[in-house]
Amino acid sequence: MHLSFTTPFFYNSSCSCAHFPVMDFSRVCRRSTKVNFEGLQKYPHELQLYNDFPAFTISIGELEQSMAERLCVLQTLEEVGNRGLKVGTEDWRKTVIEDLKKHNLRGFCKLLTATSLGSDVEDFNMRRRDHMSHYMLRVSYSESEDKRRWFIAREIELFRLRWLYLTESKRSEFLLLNNIKYSKADDREKQTAVKLSYGFMTVSQEYYFIPVWQVADLVRSRKVFIHKGMAYITNDDIISVLLASYRATLSQALAYISRRLHVLDDDPRILGLVKGAGKNTREVEYTNFANKDKVDIRQLDTLAEISYPLCMRQMHQRLRTVHHLKHFARLQYGLFLKGIGVSLEDSLLFWRSEFCKQMDVEKFEKSHSYNIRHSYGREGKRSNYAPQSCMKIISTSVSAGQYHGCPFKTLDSPALLKALQGSGFSMIAQHEIADLAKKGHYQLACSAHFSHSHKGADQVLIGHPNHYFDESQKILMSKMVKKEEKGSSTIVKPPAEKVKADTPKTDVWEDMGIDLSDVPL
Amino acid sequence: MGKFSPDTLPELLSVYYRRLFPYDAYTRWLSYGNVNSNTFSHREMCFTLAGDIYIRYQSFDKPSDFENELQKKCPEKIDIGAVYSMKPKQKKLGSDMEVVERELIFDIDITDYDSVRTCCKDADVCSKCWKLMSIATKILDTALRDDFGFKHILWVFSGRRGIHCWVCDEVARKLESNVRSAVAEYLQVLIREDSTGKMVNLSDKTHPSIKRALEIIDKVFVEVCVEGQNILGTSQGMLQMLQMMEDNLRKEVEPAWEKLHTSVDRWNAFVGIFERMRGELKWKNKHLVDEIMLQWAYPRLDIAVTKGANHLLKSPFCIHPKTGKLCIPFNPATAFTFDPDGVPSINELIEELQEFDRKVAQEEDDVKRKVKNYKKTSMYKSMQIFEEFLRNLEVSCRNSKADPMEF
Structure with a gap:
């Protein structure tokens, strides 16, 4: 009944060097070493939860190739997701597999679709590569919160895809192998539950009990009836349970690895592989603040009009009208400002001038200036936090009275259309954007917003609000240069002075600590 | 003292x-x-x-x-x-x-x-608005005990x-x-307002925890909100609710309200009209009475x-x-x-x-x-x-x- 998987710990923290228990790199294996073939006993099923760490010898070449292939699979999943296909649907499944075939990933394709490769040895090898590549990418993607989130999201999608290809009997076999059991609700229990649930449950359906803690996602979205800590799930919900537990194990393992990454420094070959794979992520991480042109805060209103993505524009307008923003909005907007080149001094000045329209300076200094300095890496553990990416912004929850988050997600169509009214877009364009947003393609909606704001510009896929800003400025600059050639002036000022900033290290989420002004009374 | x-x-x-x-x-x-x-x-x-x-x-x-x-x-x-x-x-x-x-x-x-309160502003709390907190307590406490x-x-x-x-x-x-x-x-039912000012949209399959919350609210809604907070006693309060209604419903409710003078009368009139017209309403208004009760009295966490x-x-x-x-x-x-x-x-x-x-x-x-x-x-x-x-x-x-x- 209790669903528990041991957390695999990839490294032994007491060791001074990278220690892959059986992957012994000290015996340099440039050529493929013979696999100690144990038959399929070690991998009795095509799907695995990667609970044990890989314990075998493998050549660097094979390792590198399998990592590259897995990465390609994960990136394909992301791309298909970005095209707006909903995970788990028939369309999504087909598109992913078609795209994978284009990339020539025969082995992986067979594995994912649960088709045999023809012989036991080949099947075994493929499952082994699946195992190995998963573990290596864990290391590659453990470094930052953004990377971890990306990796977990993709692996979860991958697992879901593979589950879809399993037959009913293969699924039961998998549950059995992994020792996952649920108790079925008997007729009397069912009767009681049907009554308690105000008819939410039906007598005709079969139900299984499971502790609510194991079905967090179903609870979150209120998709299941829960009573006294037990959720009543249907057969179809079992995948959610599996995913929740898989996600939890994965996230623990990644966090564990991230604290021990330094042990890799001793092995340049592995370090190279790991770093190499980690760079290929297509999620935008915005670290480009060194040598950035300084932005004058007096220009912010203009910039908000011409170069801000909608999320930032909304918060900027809100701040200008009510002279206050709540914690998460301050964080999201504040880091964005840092990213576009507003210095710490200017940032303090900017927030102070707005906030002090409705609070006294003393209160501002006490409650807010610490957090602003903190986000510039001048307080606490002194990490220079990176501006939030779209992924991050989209995934944060926004409740009533809050203005952070992604407006394409948080606003319903009428509200979004209203927000777009001032943009000067045609009605068709406005509806195009609202439609994209409604279908859940938030980044595409933002990209469309970008192309309508910058007529004639190349199509840009927005993955980061600062990316939006930079691209916009680039276009305006080039226009300005053209105009200057013709002898006219422009609204955007040329770069003033260079500001040096440290490269940001981690995500701001982890150690923002508390916001003193929001400490409840 | x-x-x-x-x-x-x-x-x-x-x-x-x-x-x-x-x-x-x-x-x-x-x-x-x-x-x-x-x-x-x-x-x-x-x-x-x-x-x-x-x-x-x-x-x-x-x-x-x-x-x-x-x-x-x-x-x-x-x-x-x-x-x-x-x-x-x-x-x-x-x-x-x-x-x-x-x-x-x-x-x-x-x-x-x-x-949604009219008796006090900001940090002040009186026994009237405390009632809202007590509803919140009841709903949350029940959910934590019974559900979890x-x-x-x-x-x-x-x-x-x-x-x-x-x-x-x-x-x-x-x-x-x-x-x-x-x-x-799971416990946060109210989300950011949509363009009509609504903070919750129910579907036909309302989750049992919300139904139970509605039962709790229903018992005291008129006393605490309609009467205590006088929610329909001001033109501003009426406007707030009218904005959530689709045209044909608003056309019936608005004139009815103008003829009446107290918050309670107006609320009862609205519920009556709503029940009568329920079959013709679009999905966004199908559960309006329940949605209003939640918006005015569900815990704001x-x-x-x-x-x-x-x-x-x-x-x-x-x-x-x-x-x-x-x-x-x-x-x-x-x-x-x-x-x-x-x-x-x-x-x-x-x-x-x-x-x-x-x-x-x-x-x-x-x-x-x-x-x-x-x-x-x-x-x-x-x-x-x-x-x-x-x-x-x-x-x-x-x-x-x-x-x-x-x-």
């Missing part, structure tokens, strides 16, 4: 921490039956000293250290943080300190009800404008962060507090520095009759204490010593609530210590 004045606070606090603060019960709570000795010593405590000086990351090796420090520093406010993997006071820059345990907490702030099966729930009035809920069951304290946020979001395991929350038994009122546990079952104005303030408590001492001065000294100080004051009733909570908690802790395999 004199009124509380913030100037006298330092002096009063010193007496309060010396004579009244319930150290024993308080530290027993945070020790959780001493199943694990780190539970107390790895707990972050934050003090706020006069002049808004925050001292974060404090921790105390044993209860007596806490007592001594509290009497020495006399903080204006105490916040309780999480239990960490190391002693918070030993935290250095860049050290890896992870949350290992944290009560599941909820914070409801009356200011979040500003768009929690047993050890402590409800605390913050001393001014908020209520806090501490769920202290072992499972709750050890929740993973994604589960914590799932619980929070600050879920960031619940989600973030490292979030601080004001401790029970500290004194609100502005009002002088004690931050005390209350009984969720009788929340409806709880009177926030009746909560004793620090100066009242100390006067009561002195009064008692004067009366019994003639009697023998042992009588005096045998009676715990707080029993001589109006803190007594909330202490009983706290003691009972603690007794049940300690029984559970002991059982889980005896049988650690039990879930």
Whole structure:
């Protein structure tokens, strides 16, 4: 009944060097070493939860190739997701597999679709590569919160895809192998539950009990009836349970690895592989603040009009009208400002001038200036936090009275259309954007917003609000240069002075600590 | 009895921490039956000293250290943080300190009800708007007990404008962060307003927890909201509701309202029209009456507090520095009759204490010593609530210590 998987710990923290228990790199294996073939006993099923760490010898070449292939699979999943296909649907499944075939990933394709490769040895090898590549990418993607989130999201999608290809009997076999059991609700229990649930449950359906803690996602979205800590799930919900537990194990393992990454420094070959794979992520991480042109805060209103993505524009307008923003909005907007080149001094000045329209300076200094300095890496553990990416912004929850988050997600169509009214877009364009947003393609909606704001510009896929800003400025600059050639002036000022900033290290989420002004009374 | 004045606070606090603060019960709570000795010593405590000086990351090796420090520093406010993997006071820059345990907490702030209350604004709370808080308490308490099966729930009035809920069951304290946020979001029904001002949209298959909440609200909605808050008594209030209606419904409701004069009459008229027209309404209005009841009375949670395991929350038994009122546990079952104005303030408590001492001065000294100080004051009733909570908690802790395999 209790669903528990041991957390695999990839490294032994007491060791001074990278220690892959059986992957012994000290015996340099440039050529493929013979696999100690144990038959399929070690991998009795095509799907695995990667609970044990890989314990075998493998050549660097094979390792590198399998990592590259897995990465390609994960990136394909992301791309298909970005095209707006909903995970788990028939369309999504087909598109992913078609795209994978284009990339020539025969082995992986067979594995994912649960088709045999023809012989036991080949099947075994493929499952082994699946195992190995998963573990290596864990290391590659453990470094930052953004990377971890990306990796977990993709692996979860991958697992879901593979589950879809399993037959009913293969699924039961998998549950059995992994020792996952649920108790079925008997007729009397069912009767009681049907009554308690105000008819939410039906007598005709079969139900299984499971502790609510194991079905967090179903609870979150209120998709299941829960009573006294037990959720009543249907057969179809079992995948959610599996995913929740898989996600939890994965996230623990990644966090564990991230604290021990330094042990890799001793092995340049592995370090190279790991770093190499980690760079290929297509999620935008915005670290480009060194040598950035300084932005004058007096220009912010203009910039908000011409170069801000909608999320930032909304918060900027809100701040200008009510002279206050709540914690998460301050964080999201504040880091964005840092990213576009507003210095710490200017940032303090900017927030102070707005906030002090409705609070006294003393209160501002006490409650807010610490957090602003903190986000510039001048307080606490002194990490220079990176501006939030779209992924991050989209995934944060926004409740009533809050203005952070992604407006394409948080606003319903009428509200979004209203927000777009001032943009000067045609009605068709406005509806195009609202439609994209409604279908859940938030980044595409933002990209469309970008192309309508910058007529004639190349199509840009927005993955980061600062990316939006930079691209916009680039276009305006080039226009300005053209105009200057013709002898006219422009609204955007040329770069003033260079500001040096440290490269940001981690995500701001982890150690923002508390916001003193929001400490409840 | 004199009124509380913030100037006298330092002096009063010193007496309060010396004579009244319930150290024993308080530290027993945070020790959780001493199943694990780190539970107390790895707990972050934050003090706020006069002049808004925050001292974060404090921790105390044993209860007596806490007592001594509290009497020495006399903080204006105490916040309780999480239990960490190391002693918070030993935290250095860049050290890896992870949350290992944290009560599941909820914070409801009356200011979040500003768009649906008319009696007070900002930090003020009167018995009318307290009723909204008591509905919130009832709904949340029922959900936590019936849906999640929690047993050890402590409800605390913050001393001014908020209520806090501490769920202290072992499972709750050890929740993973994604589960914590799932619980929070499960209980957060109201989301950001859409363009018509609606904060909730129900579907035909309404979740049982929401139906149960509606039953709770329905019993008191007219008394608390329609009448108490006079929600349809002003043109602004009517407008707010009219905006949520689709055209054909609004066309019927608006003229009907103009003819009527009280909030209750208007509400009844609206419900009547709604029931009659229900079949013709589009999905966004199909459940409008239920949605309005939720929007006006469902708990408005600050879920960031619940989600973030490292979030601080004001401790029970500290004194609100502005009002002088004690931050005390209350009984969720009788929340409806709880009177926030009746909560004793620090100066009242100390006067009561002195009064008692004067009366019994003639009697023998042992009588005096045998009676715990707080029993001589109006803190007594909330202490009983706290003691009972603690007794049940300690029984559970002991059982889980005896049988650690039990879930």
